[in-house]
Amino acid sequence: MTMDCRTAQEQILEYLDAAVWPAEVRAHVPQCQTCAAFLQVQTSVDRRLTTALAAPRLSTAFRPALRRRMIAERPSWLRDTLPDILHFTGWSVATAAGASVLTIDPAFVLVAGAGAALSSYVLLTVLRSSLEEL
């Protein structure tokens, strides 16, 4: 059974490697100058594209750089709560200092200090969340 050149050339395009050609193509190509020339050109194009479009490799810095970015994004308990810890520690120290230095009732200073610490904390939280929304 003979094969027409169009079908043979489609098969050549499908499988440039002659080892996997269907038997009909293997029989047709050596007997057909047109298809033999077509094969030669396609093999040459394939070779040139293979060389020109050589698969690049990721650099060795890829994964370390990715890991650094992941660490920078990972939620950190200390990083997130440090401002709050400093806020309350600062107010506690200031309140304690005020209670020992001022001549007014220390209980009043403690209550006023706690109130100021809490209200400023609420204000800061609101301010922080509104800035994050921007």
Place this chain on the structure above:
Amino acid sequence: MEERVRQLLRKRRYDEALEELLDLYEQKVFRMAVAMLRDAGRAEEITQDVFLKVWRALPGYDGRAAIGTWLYTIARNTCLSAVRSESYRRTWPIAQSSEPAAETTTAADVEIAECLAALPAMQREVVTLYYLQEKSVRDVSELLDLPEGTVKSHLHRARRTLAGMLT
């Protein structure tokens, strides 16, 4: 391999799941980025962006799509955004290594680049990915979310056209 990733996700071991995904897909995603961005250095940055997005999205992965399909969708969208947001010169060659290497651009490379640039966009993308992905029609089909038959058809047309231009 995919089942291993699913197991890790069920145990909420996201970092280990990402390592598995990197082993499986990092080179393929990188080559797709190279094909789309035509700049190996920038493609590496975009590949990082892709896997960072994948890592962030892993806790929400619902398992309905195959993990490769899901990852390639993220990769494709990230690359497309990068292409749209930046003005890339549409020139070749793309075969640059992101590691310092000897400059190997030759007249032959330039000729190939010009011929590829003359192809219709889809044929160019298919033929470029086909060679970058080490001649795997299946990989190209997955990366572009196209049936394998469509990939082959673009590839055949591109080869015929290139043969006419290069000979």
